[in-house]
Amino acid sequence: MLNRLTSRGARRRLLMVVAAAAVLIIFAYGWSVTDINLNRPQEPLRQQNVGNALRELLSPNIFQQDYTIINATTPILMDCPADGSAPAPAEPTGGDEPHIVVIPACAHSGEIVTVQGYNFYPDSLARINWIATDGERRIRQVVGTSNDNFVTNTDGTFTVEIEVPRIRGTSGQTHTVEAQGRFPAGLPRFSDTTGLVLEKMIETIFLALIATSLSILPSAILSFFAAHNLMRPVRMSLGSLLVGFALLPVGWLLGTEVLGRIGTLAVNLGKGAGFNLGAVGALSSLFLFAAVTSSRAQASNISLNSDHLREIASKLLLAVVVVATIGLLGGLGILFGGLFTEGLLRYLSNFIGSLGQLVELAILPIAGITGAFAVSSAGMSLALNGLKKLHGAPAHLLGGVLGAICGAILMGMVASIGMQAAWLGLLPPVAAASLASGILPALYRRFVPQPARPTAAGRSIQTALSWVGIIAALVGTAAVLNVDRAVIAGTLPSTRSSVSLPGLTLYPYITQAMLIGAVLGGLSAALAGTKATFPLGEILYNTTRTILNALRSIEPLIMGLVFVIWVGIGPFAGVLALTLHSIASLGKLYSEQIENIDSGPIEALQSTGANRLQTIMYAVVPQIIPPYIAFTMYRWDINVRMSTIIGFVGGGGVGFLLQQQINLLRYRDAGVAVLAIAIVVSVLDYASASIRERVM
Amino acid sequence: MLIIENLTKIYENGFKALSNINLEIPEGQFVAIIGLSGSGKSTLLRCINRLIDPTEGRIIWRGLDITSATDDELRQIRRRIGMIFQQFNLVKRSSVITNVMSGRLGYINPLFSLVNYVPRVEHERALAALERVGIAEKAYQRASSLSGGQQQRVGIARALMQNPELMLADEPVASLDPATSHSVMKYLELLNKEDGITILCSLHFLSLARAYADRVIALKDGRLEFDGPPEQIDNERFRQIYGEDAVEVEIH
Ligand SMILES: Nc1ncnc2c1ncn2[C@@H]1O[C@H](COP(=O)(O)OP(=O)(O)OP(=O)(O)O)[C@@H](O)[C@H]1O
Numbered sequence: 001m002l003n004r005l006t007s008r009g010a011r012r013r014l015l016m017v018v019a020a021a022a023v024l025i026i027f028a029y030g031w032s033v034t035d036i037n038l039n040r041p042q043e044p045l046r047q048q049n050v051g052n053a054l055r056e057l058l059s060p061n062i063f064q065q066d067y068t069i070i071n072a073t074t075p076i077l078m079d080c081p082a083d084g085s086a087p088a089p090a091e092p093t094g095g096d097e098p099h100i101v102v103i104p105a106c107a108h109s110g111e112i113v114t115v116q117g118y119n120f121y122p123d124s125l126a127r128i129n130w131i132a133t134d135g136e137r138r139i140r141q142v143v144g145t146s147n148d149n150f151v152t153n154t155d156g157t158f159t160v161e162i163e164v165p166r167i168r169g170t171s172g173q174t175h176t177v178e179a180q181g182r183f184p185a186g187l188p189r190f191s192d193t194t195g196l197v198l199e200k201m202i203e204t205i206f207l208a209l210i211a212t213s214l215s216i217l218p219s220a221i222l223s224f225f226a227a228h229n230l231m232r233p234v235r236m237s238l239g240s241l242l243v244g245f246a247l248l249p250v251g252w253l254l255g256t257e258v259l260g261r262i263g264t265l266a267v268n269l270g271k272g273a274g275f276n277l278g279a280v281g282a283l284s285s286l287f288l289f290a291a292v293t294s295s296r297a298q299a300s301n302i303s304l305n306s307d308h309l310r311e312i313a314s315k316l317l318l319a320v321v322v323v324a325t326i327g328l329l330g331g332l333g334i335l336f337g338g339l340f341t342e343g344l345l346r347y348l349s350n351f352i353g354s355l356g357q358l359v360e361l362a363i364l365p366i367a368g369i370t371g372a373f374a375v376s377s378a379g380m381s382l383a384l385n386g387l388k389k390l391h392g393a394p395a396h397l398l399g400g401v402l403g404a405i406c407g408a409i410l411m412g413m414v415a416s417i418g419m420q421a422a423w424l425g426l427l428p429p430v431a432a433a434s435l436a437s438g439i440l441p442a443l444y445r446r447f448v449p450q451p452a453r454p455t456a457a458g459r460s461i462q463t464a465l466s467w468v469g470i471i472a473a474l475v476g477t478a479a480v481l482n483v484d485r486a487v488i489a490g491t492l493p494s495t496r497s498s499v500s501l502p503g504l505t506l507y508p509y510i511t512q513a514m515l516i517g518a519v520l521g522g523l524s525a526a527l528a529g530t531k532a533t534f535p536l537g538e539i540l541y542n543t544t545r546t547i548l549n550a551l552r553s554i555e556p557l558i559m560g561l562v563f564v565i566w567v568g569i570g571p572f573a574g575v576l577a578l579t580l581h582s583i584a585s586l587g588k589l590y591s592e593q594i595e596n597i598d599s600g601p602i603e604a605l606q607s608t609g610a611n612r613l614q615t616i617m618y619a620v621v622p623q624i625i626p627p628y629i630a631f632t633m634y635r636w637d638i639n640v641r642m643s644t645i646i647g648f649v650g651g652g653g654v655g656f657l658l659q660q661q662i663n664l665l666r667y668r669d670a671g672v673a674v675l676a677i678a679i680v681v682s683v684l685d686y687a688s689a690s691i692r693e694r695v696m
Numbered sequence: 697m698l699i700i701e702n703l704t705k706i707y708e709n710g711f712k713a714l715s716n717i718n719l720e721i722p723e724g725q726f727v728a729i730i731g732l733s734g735s736g737k738s739t740l741l742r743c744i745n746r747l748i749d750p751t752e753g754r755i756i757w758r759g760l761d762i763t764s765a766t767d768d769e770l771r772q773i774r775r776r777i778g779m780i781f782q783q784f785n786l787v788k789r790s791s792v793i794t795n796v797m798s799g800r801l802g803y804i805n806p807l808f809s810l811v812n813y814v815p816r817v818e819h820e821r822a823l824a825a826l827e828r829v830g831i832a833e834k835a836y837q838r839a840s841s842l843s844g845g846q847q848q849r850v851g852i853a854r855a856l857m858q859n860p861e862l863m864l865a866d867e868p869v870a871s872l873d874p875a876t877s878h879s880v881m882k883y884l885e886l887l888n889k890e891d892g893i894t895i896l897c898s899l900h901f902l903s904l905a906r907a908y909a910d911r912v913i914a915l916k917d918g919r920l921e922f923d924g925p926p927e928q929i930d931n932e933r934f935r936q937i938y939g940e941d942a943v944e945v946e947i948h
């Protein structure tokens with residue numbers, strides 16, 4: 001017993017030693033990979049360079065002042081007379097005027113003389129000139145330095161030594177020694193660099209502010225889909241889901257054709273001022289009508305065979321109202337955008353005008369999406385009763401048909417993304433694999449007699465079968481779609497020999513993918529039947545999480561590079577990059593806050609008959625507002641930090657300026673930018689921390 | 697009439713929390729559900745408004761099959777069934793009146809809820825409900841600032857907003873002291889007597905069941921152990937339900 005214990009102890013000790021050695025080797029490898037070299041920092045030239053750069057960085061060029069130069073002169077006799085009748089050195093005259101004294105009062109070439117100055121400006125620059133009889137100024141550097149200028153003492157005096165120049169044929173003449181001193185004129189003011197940095201700093205802060213505020217709404221919406229506690233209970237009957245999904249493209253077509261026309265009309269109505277009142281009136285009465293019809297449907301007593309037709313009509317009506325309202329608002333925005341060209345209102349006018357333009361550009365997609373959702377939801381409620389009555393074989397048959405349609409649509413959509421770039425080509429096989437994952441386990445359950453209670457063995461067989469299906473679909477689809485060519489050689493699928501349908505073009509690549517989707521989707525849904533429940537929430541949750549995580553792993557600087565290509569150098573590119581990154585990061589942070597809330601109120605509201613939207617508005621939203629504010633502040637703080645450097649890739653803000661200054665070796669100017677960044681970042685850090693503390 | 701037929705619930709981990717429950721509850725009864733912790737009381741109550749989906753069996757209320765209702769139908773059924781909870785389940789940061797009004801959401805157009813608009817009548821209805829449970833003066837305070845008993849009365853007011861015909865109460869007084877327990881139970885009794893609301897209430901203390909219920913249902917390990925008037929529970933029955941070593945404690 002004891003033996004075994006000691007041997008175990010010994011083994012553990014041995015293991016520890018081995019592990020320590022391994023860690024040491026890894027660390028040593030890292031040391032050489034990162035090129036750590038202790039000699040380089042000690043080279044004198046490098047030390048001098050870094051010293052200079054640091055000195056300039058730490059002497060930021062914040063202020064600037066004008067100077068006048070005041071000269072003081074004194075005579076000096078070249079070559080002292082041989083008879084020793086040297087002139088007596090001049091005495092300081094006293095008084096307030098700057099003046100100098102040279103000792104001795106006579107000297108020969110190459111001799112060192114001392115120049116004393118009085119009443120110069122303290123701690124200011126000065127220089128000594130030698131003026132011979134020809135009147136030419138010769139700068140005399142102070143002995144032992146290589147600078148033209150020197151700095152006066154704190155009391156305004158100086159004592160420096162200079163060497164008497166060798167000037168031929170001037171012996172016996174009286175030369176002049178001149179001291180030029182710099183005297184400040186007027187008050188100091190901020191330098192031009194400071195002005196520029198301030199301007200760019202304001203741009204930086206607003207860049208961060210706009211990016212943060214643009215990201216709030218999208219990330220708040222996404223956060224609900226990325227919250228597991230909200231999404232897990234979202235389940236749907238497979239039949240309803242398939243009906244809804246199959247109707248999406250139909251709704252999109254109808255939406256872009258019909259609703260799109262209404263939307264464009266509304267935009268134009270909004271733009272032309274004359275029609276406005278009438279159009280607003282018509283639309284608001286439409287809106288009221290829609291609201292009233294749907295509320296009446298709500299307020300009636302329990303009637304399980306509720307009036308589907310009215311419900312469907314109100315859904316379609318609502319879609320019309322939504323698109324028309326958005327279009328009208330957009331048009332009015334454009335109208336307002338042209339109203340003011342001067343004054344403060346010009347900014348507002350410009351802003352609202354751009355929003356209007358955005359709506360005008362996006363009205364067709366908006367109409368398409370609204371139409372898709374309206375038609376699919378109307379279709380689902382229409383199909384509800386029929387699906388409820390369907391049992392047995394017909395349910396599986398219908399499932400197969402709908403599944404084939406939906407699988408084809410899904411794979412068609414994925415494939416049209418997949419043909420855009422080589423690595424995106426990996427998406428269709430993945431989608432096919434997820435469609436296929438349930439087929440073999442379902443076949444097993446159907447054709448092998450199942451025990452009353454699921455056994456562990458049965459479960460592992462099904463998992464294994466599921467993996468077989470996944471891998472088969474992955475490999476098969478990849479082979480059919482020639483994914484290997486795309487990944488290895490980077491060639492994209494051919495876009496020749498296409499079939500054109502209204503609204504879409506089908507390339508062979510896409511039709512093949514759709515065929516695979518139809519087979520796999522049809523099989524899966526036929527086996528499951530329309531009665532099966534589909535974990536829609538779980539799927540949405542996983543998809544949202546995956547996208548958010550992928551986006552978050554791309555640094556904003558890299559996103560900035562791409563956006564600079566798209567929209568050009570400037571703060572706009574920075575705004576886009578930071579917005580995208582903030583959406584991903586806030587979406588994750590927000591969703592974690594939702595996952596932390598008290599689930600009691602959600603349950604309570606569900607039990608009162610509130611629908612999902614109402615439950616979220618009344619049970620979830622009040623609980624998440626404080627953490628949302630806190631995390632938004634935190635994100636703004638981060639965005640300010642990032643926007644100071646996003647300029648390095650051309651994203652605007654103070655970073656762009658800083659990079660230029662560094663490239664031009666103007667470290668004193670760079671110092672101003674660095675100082676400004678430090679101040680703004682620390683102030684915001686403090687502000688966001690204190691606000692966060694207050695709301696939490 | 698609430699009819700429960702062959703109700704069985706097996707949780708996802710395979711645990712059988714209810715097995716083959718059959719019950720018939722006429723309108724206007726005050727029914728207490730008792731049983732040891734883990735006997736399935738909460739599971740039974742939650743199956744009735746389908747906060748939990750039953751595994752097998754049917755629940756039929758006034759001729760409507762709750763177990764096979766679609767989402768829309770279920771919401772319409774749920775808004776006639778009030779529920780109150782041991783932990784009150786109020787939104788603590790919201791005001792009392794907002795909490796009460798949220799009981800009415802099933803009747804309000806969801807589009808209104810999106811912009812947090814509540815019709816004026818509903819506001820008045822909420823004040824009246826608070827009046828009824830005696831805490832109208834607290835209407836504009838935060839729910840978290842109320843005592844436990846007051847919070848449970850807010851919970852009752854919220855359920856009242858639904859105009860319920862059936863009230864499910866899952867250990868409504870388990871986290872309250874005895875005196876407060878009685879005052880909360882009195883409000884439930886009032887709803888039962890005055891409004892004729894059927895009440896299904898799970899309780900920890902048999903004495904409370906004796907004081908308020910017309911009928912007691914006892915669960916043991918997910919099975920129906922007893923169903924009858926409270927007077928019929930003698931010492932022997934009591935030990936059957938709660939185990940050999942149990943002693944009845946009174947709550948006054
Ligand atoms: N989500 C769940 N998954 C698995 N088992 C569960 C789940 N919820 C409850 N159970 C189990 O089901 C049994 C019955 O639970 P239930 O909550 O209905 O009991 P209860 O009678 O209400 O108990 P208590 O008096 O403690 O509230 C318990 O053993 C419990 O552990």
Ligand SMILES: [Mg+2]
Nearest residue numbers: 737738739867
């Ligand atoms: Mg319980």
